[in-house]
Amino acid sequence: MAQQAIITVKDLVKHYGDFKAVNGISFEVFEGEIFGLLGPNGAGKTTTLEIIETLRQKTSGSITVDGFDIERDTDSIKQRIGVQLQAAGYYPNLNLAELIDLFSGLYGVQVSPMEMLEKVALTDKAKAKYKDLSGGQKQRFSIATTLINNPRIIFLDEPTTGLDPQARRNLWELIRQIRDGGTTVVITTHYMDEAEELCDRVAFVDGGHIIGIDTPDHFIDELVASGFERKKQVKAANLEDVFIAKTGKEWREG
């Protein structure tokens, strides 16, 4: 079955003064996939994401999101996407349920805070303040805020940075559930294991250019077919697997 593009980026360029942060990149995100922008610090991932999210102006190039043009149809795009809000917007005196109420008012939609918290397994924290959550809980709450307007696409910028192995794996599971529910997910990461585990397709970004787009399997098979061999013998498990086996899979809320 031919895959349908839900985001199309063509020849995107972003200059900050003389500095070319994004240097003519083109890619498509398919409907219903988890698409990863991978690359080192400063590669231009966040800049690209923020331009697609209509939060930042491009220098040149064209972008359509769910059939809408980024310049002409900004409001229609905003209604169809879910973006992680900066933690600074989480008013310290409000609890999680009150924050969801506040954000749904800002989006002009009506949602049940408990249903939103249920999606990210945080109903027992409905009365807690954001600052009192663990790192994994903070990320889950942040993901809940992206889902309030029932978006077609959500954008997650380095969603697992700083989380422990259990929290990372559980967050991957949550992101897969969101994809399986029909929402397209675009994430940035510089963790290659995360991309391999989670993403249906990935684009490597380096120095403002895209240097390859494919499924993780194809990239790896291609490299192996070219004669590449790992120096160290590959074991059937790694240290992270040992850690998970010894400490369990549940969320750590400490």
Ligand SMILES: Nc1ncnc2c1ncn2[C@@H]1O[C@H](COP(=O)(O)OP(=O)(O)OP(=O)(O)O)[C@@H](O)[C@H]1O
């Ligand atoms: N507002 C700005 N003014 C000037 N330069 C900027 C601005 N925002 C980003 N840059 C520069 O553009 C480049 C790309 O930044 P960007 O944040 O898009 O990278 P990234 O791939 O998301 O990296 P990271 O993984 O570190 O978040 C960096 O060199 C950064 O310093």
